[in-house]
Amino acid sequence: MTDVCVVGQGHIGLPTALTIAKSGLQVVGVDITAQLVEDLNKGINHLIEPGLSELLISCIDTNTYSASLTPETADTYIVSVPTPLDSDNQPVLDHVVAAAESIGPHIRRGNLVILESTVPPGTTRGAFTKALTNNSELTPEKDFFVAHCPERVLPGTILRELVENDRVVGGSSAHSSAAAAKFYRYFVTGDVIETDALTAELVKLSENIYRDVNIGLANELAIISEDLGANVWDVIELANKHPRVNIHQPGPGVGGYCIPVAPWMLSANLDELPPTIHQARRINAEQPARTVQQVLGLLEGTNSPKVAVLGAAYKGGVGDARATPTVEIVDLLIAAGATVAVHDPLTTNFKYPLESYEDTVRHADLAIILTAHTQFESLDPVTTAKLMKFPVIVDTRNSLPVTDWEQAGFKVVRLGVGTSK
Numbered sequence: 001m002t003d004v005c006v007v008g009q010g011h012i013g014l015p016t017a018l019t020i021a022k023s024g025l026q027v028v029g030v031d032i033t034a035q036l037v038e039d040l041n042k043g044i045n046h047l048i049e050p051g052l053s054e055l056l057i058s059c060i061d062t063n064t065y066s067a068s069l070t071p072e073t074a075d076t077y078i079v080s081v082p083t084p085l086d087s088d089n090q091p092v093l094d095h096v097v098a099a100a101e102s103i104g105p106h107i108r109r110g111n112l113v114i115l116e117s118t119v120p121p122g123t124t125r126g127a128f129t130k131a132l133t134n135n136s137e138l139t140p141e142k143d144f145f146v147a148h149c150p151e152r153v154l155p156g157t158i159l160r161e162l163v164e165n166d167r168v169v170g171g172s173s174a175h176s177s178a179a180a181a182k183f184y185r186y187f188v189t190g191d192v193i194e195t196d197a198l199t200a201e202l203v204k205l206s207e208n209i210y211r212d213v214n215i216g217l218a219n220e221l222a223i224i225s226e227d228l229g230a231n232v233w234d235v236i237e238l239a240n241k242h243p244r245v246n247i248h249q250p251g252p253g254v255g256g257y258c259i260p261v262a263p264w265m266l267s268a269n270l271d272e273l274p275p276t277i278h279q280a281r282r283i284n285a286e287q288p289a290r291t292v293q294q295v296l297g298l299l300e301g302t303n304s305p306k307v308a309v310l311g312a313a314y315k316g317g318v319g320d321a322r323a324t325p326t327v328e329i330v331d332l333l334i335a336a337g338a339t340v341a342v343h344d345p346l347t348t349n350f351k352y353p354l355e356s357y358e359d360t361v362r363h364a365d366l367a368i369i370l371t372a373h374t375q376f377e378s379l380d381p382v383t384t385a386k387l388m389k390f391p392v393i394v395d396t397r398n399s400l401p402v403t404d405w406e407q408a409g410f411k412v413v414r415l416g417v418g419t420s421k
């Protein structure tokens with residue numbers, strides 16, 4: 001008998017399913033991708049996440065987890081499917097609706113259905129609940145419980161954070177909130193806080209929008225610092241010594257499927273995005289083009305330049321290159337006539353071929369660091385200078401020990417650092 005059915009076995013759904021299985025419940029993980037289901041049942045994990053492969057194998061060995069193409073009857077259902085944006089930045093709920101419709105026929109009286117996907121406000125009680133009842137005779141809140149519990153884990157430490165993070169659970173009714181809170185308290189050691197579904201949806205979006213707006217501020221401070229001849233990294237570090245200030249870091253763009261997506265989740269409910277949120281999104285969305293302008297300025301007069309791009313992942317310490325600003329930056333460089341080679345120590349799946357560090361920088365006219373991987377902090381400037389055609393490096397992540405690189409003959413250009421300093 002299955003206790004929990006987790007629909008969607010991606011970056012969030014698989015670690016969630018395995019964490020619950022580890023806690024002692026019987027779990028089935030459902031996904032529409034046949035190859036993924038087949039591999040998971042063989043103990044083959046596709047995701048780069050510390051501890052996940054070992055946990056999958058152990059749950060397969062103990063028969064606490066199995067993968068399936070279709071949902072099974074269970075006590076609790078969790079939906080963790082993608083909620084992307086369309087080309088007009090409108091949220092697409094097709095996966096959420098399809099997942100809910102696939103669960104509908106299996107729901108029994110007393111069951112709990114939890115939506116973990118990030119969604120526009122009102123989705124849990126609206127489109128999601130409606131889709132659950134499209135193929136079911138039962139009445140939500142009378143016969144079964146529905147809740148939203150957003151996910152806030154950090155890739156790289158997901159398995160620990162799934163257990164230790166505080167969770168906000170918002171039910172469609174007080175009964176649903178209580179049922180969902182009881183479920184999470186079974187395997188979560190952090191606080192499990194009960195609220196309503198709309199508040200939980202807005203909590204998730206607020207967390208990501210806060211970070212997008214904060215990064216937008218950091219990017220504006222970087223532009224101001226460049227103009228004034230200051231060093232934004234010093235400015236932010238010292239400003240953050242204030243006990244109530246936490247300015248984020250600037251960079252070449254904001255990627256991933258969380259932060260840049262969250263502001264647009266509001267557009268399902270509003271005619272237009274609120275001005276502060278919209279302006280920050282615009283600033284962050286312009287960063288890749290702004291970065292390329294800076295690079296092209298440095299390459300002016302160079303015929304058929306080669307650019308060595310260091311970093312494909314959307315952020316440091318992870319291999320995930322989904323919605324990474326590196327794609328737009330490489331696209332724009334190629335469109336401007338440059339040859340581009342890309343290296344990332346953690347990414348395996350990227351739009352462009354990935355090369356070794358040596359092959360990437362070999363004969364390059366300029367190198368640029370786009371991802372804050374710790375591996376880039378200890379690159380050897382002397383070897384790199386010998387491999388490159390010209391020793392010019394742009395550091396958009398404040399990764400390099402600048403003096404060492406300058407001593408090796410490099411011109412080091414840092415995002416947010418004015419030339420007079």
Ligand SMILES: NC(=O)c1ccc[n+]([C@@H]2O[C@H](COP(=O)([O-])OP(=O)(O)OC[C@H]3O[C@@H](n4cnc5c(N)ncnc54)[C@H](O)[C@@H]3O)[C@@H](O)[C@H]2O)c1
Pocket residue numbers: 007008009010011012013030031032033036080081082083095098099102116117118119151152153155257258
């Ligand atoms: N990745 C993160 O770090 C993160 C963090 C917080 C919240 N979220 C949110 O969690 C949700 C899931 O994100 P993810 O990164 O795990 O996505 P993902 O793309 O890694 O995985 C989603 C999986 O769902 C499967 N799927 C799609 N439709 C399905 C259906 N109808 N039935 C069964 N399976 C289906 C896909 O095949 C895929 O394997 C999204 O709403 C995302 O915004 C993600």
